[in-house]
Amino acid sequence: MSMAQDSGAKRIVQALRRAGVDCVFGLPGTQNVPLFEALRGSGLRLVVATNELSAAMMANGYFRASGRPGVLLTIPGPGFTWALTGLAEAALDSAAILHLTNAPAQAPGQRFQLQAIGQSAMAAPVTRKIVAIDHADTAANGIAEAWQACLAGEPGPVLVQVARGVWEQSASGDAGSPMQPAGQRVDSGDVDAVAAALAQASHCVLLLGQGCAGAATAATHLAERLSAAVVTTTSGRGVVAEDHPLSLGFALAGNNAETLNRLIEASDLVLAIGCKFSHNGARGFRLKLPPEKLIHVDASPEVLAANYPARWAIRADAPAFMTALLQRLGPDFAPSAGYTADAVTTWRERCRAEKLRDLVEPRIHGVPSGKPEAFFAALGRALPRESHLVTDSGRHQELARRHYPVLGARGLITPTNLQSMGFAIGAAIGAKLADPGRPVVALIGDGGLAMSGLELLAAVRERIDLVVIVFVDGILGAIRDQQIERYGHASGTVLPELDCAALAQAIGVRHVRLQADPETTLRAAIEAPGVTLVEVAVGDTLPMHWTRMKGAAKSMLGPRGKAWLRKLSGRA
Known part of the structure; x- marks a missing residue:
């Protein structure tokens, strides 16, 4: 010292x-x-x-x-x-x-x-x-x-x-000693009580949040030990890989709650670990969690006291608690019934049907089918399992959350609860410097690029490998969609034309337009050294034009017209 x-x-x-x-x-x-x-x-x-x-x-x-x-x-x-x-x-x-x-x-x-x-x-x-x-x-x-x-x-x-x-x-004096992280003791009585409840439960849902991100292996072992159906918050996605037979994380991506609530009704216990049930974490607070079914484990007493009363609210560090619980259950623990892989598959199909119901999405140019689902499938194949996809706030984020399967902890990073535009590029640079061994891709709209695109200068200066995918449609897409759905027209959401190629040249980064074979194009960008800006053109589809017409009709016809439209579409 x-x-x-x-x-x-x-x-x-x-x-x-x-x-x-x-x-x-x-x-x-x-x-x-x-x-x-x-x-x-x-x-x-x-x-x-x-x-x-x-x-x-x-x-x-x-x-x-x-x-x-x-x-x-x-x-x-x-x-x-x-x-x-x-x-x-x-x-x-x-x-x-x-x-x-x-x-x-x-x-x-x-x-x-x-x-x-x-x-x-x-x-x-x-x-x-x-x-x-x-x-x-x-x-x-x-x-x-x-x-x-x-x-x-x-x-x-x-x-x-x-x-x-x-x-x-x-x-003067002592310059200080090495810092030791403050540990949080796990109460053995809490572990015993949870283990006893799990032994009596026939079907358990394991709901995992960002607090579990540092213990993906323990979370996966716990799910398997319990034969539990796995659900995550957006920030917890990938804690259990979304191609795992017990995972519903990808199927339940987004804010839909109907099928999840039915799953909870069919289960007798929900073990929620490391999640705070914020607006997005609770799916706009449409999530229904009966207190008698909920065991909530979190490191924060403020989180435990908010939003959803629980049968047991346990203050504990999520990784430490899962490790202690696994030790208490032992390798020979067997639930009285549990969810089989086939049962989870059935629930996954129900979730997918809900997720795709009444879906109105843009066209992705350069993808043979034009469907966002095909684009994100190609991105998933181009990236290794252990990767970071960092999004901005906007329609592109909605599409990523809906269609991109997350196969590793911390694999999807979004501005979850404040939804700040201008997040993705800076956060992606930070992610790459924190975890240089994993590929990092930033996904952003042209509105977000206009706000933060010059931050690519920092990425160039730091000599990091980074891919930035920009969805270019000339509008603030998510807000424009809300406007046309409600009023049939847009206001204040058209963007000035942005020449992505000229911007890339001025900053000194590689520029690629997605024109065909998305997987090959994306893989080449990911494997290329330095910074690559991938421009993806996005356009309207027929369902979006139909939405515009309905919005205009609702705006002109008033409440009676809205009722007539609901009847016409079979939703009366």
Whole structure:
């Protein structure tokens, strides 16, 4: 342990390294120049984004791909505020980010300081904790406190505010010790109670969330031990591979709830682990979970107390609990009945019928059938099982969630609960740096590309291999679809024409248009070194035109016309 006179900035960098940080994201500015000097030669990889929002998305993607907190560096004031949407996305998506910035400037008798705003009040709703570092001597402990806080219970962002002058202040004393992750003890009584309930259950549903992402093997073994039908939240997809005979994760992708509720009715126990039942996790709160059937395991007491009362609400780390439960059940455990692979197949067919009912989707040009399902099947064949598909917010995400089978944990990364446009490219860069051995593909619409496309400059500078697929239709597709369904026309959703080839050339990335043989085109892009932008043209279909006509009729005819249309379509 060092006893040398270090600066506060150097102590903070040392503390980050002791926590296992290998990469940080952010931008330099006048107030954090000493921090960036301390980073130079520190061994930490410094990724400079085009703006703080993108840097926050990079930190989010870094955590989502690895389970390790992402580190975000900004100046106070404008840098801090530009990152706020990224912090909000991380807060709602349970992503651990350590955001390091300066405290607002203040001095006695001198109000209206430069760039000084109420950062603590603004950050409070979207952070787990706010940590103040007021002296260089407390810098290491402050980082350790923040690190533990962003991982404790439900992961999330923590704001660290460094007081003016601390960066260059001399630090004395101990530079700190290696950080140990805070463990959460699993109560053996809880494990015994759950094991007893499982022994009495004839049919169990295993509902897995993002909290299980670090324990895919244990989750799969638990499903097999219980002969349980496996369902996941969007963020938990791939924890049990979606081609596993017991998995309904792909079949139940999306927000449909009717068939899932029937499955729960046919089961006598639902074991939910590592999921918080947010709006999307609970399928718009259409999910029906009788309290007497639900056992809910999560690391956060706030999650356990929200939304769905449970027969047992157990506070425990998801991987540790699954490991303990498997040990308690033993290899010879046999459920009284359980779901067979054939039974799950039957449920899978029912789920697929619900998923495809009244489906209105665009045409994907360059795919022989033109169907989104065929495009995502080709993408799935082109990618190895252990890959990361990172989406933006928009219609392309809906299509990916519906049609892309996720075969590995953390294999689908989306802006789940805030749904921020501009997420995909930054998050994909963070994911690739966190997990360089797995291919990473970003999927984005042309609206999202217009917002964040220049972030490809960072990918080029960092010399990473990355594929960015952009669906080009010249509109904000998901919003336009809602408008034409309700009113028969669009407003404010047409985009200026974007020349993807010229953008790629200006940035220095490879450009490919999908024109035929999607699997070969996508595989070549994935295997190519560097950054490749794949342009995919998307167009309207006849069902979309019919939807437009119905929307126009509803808008013109009023309530009676809507009733007549429902009768005409057989939904009266």
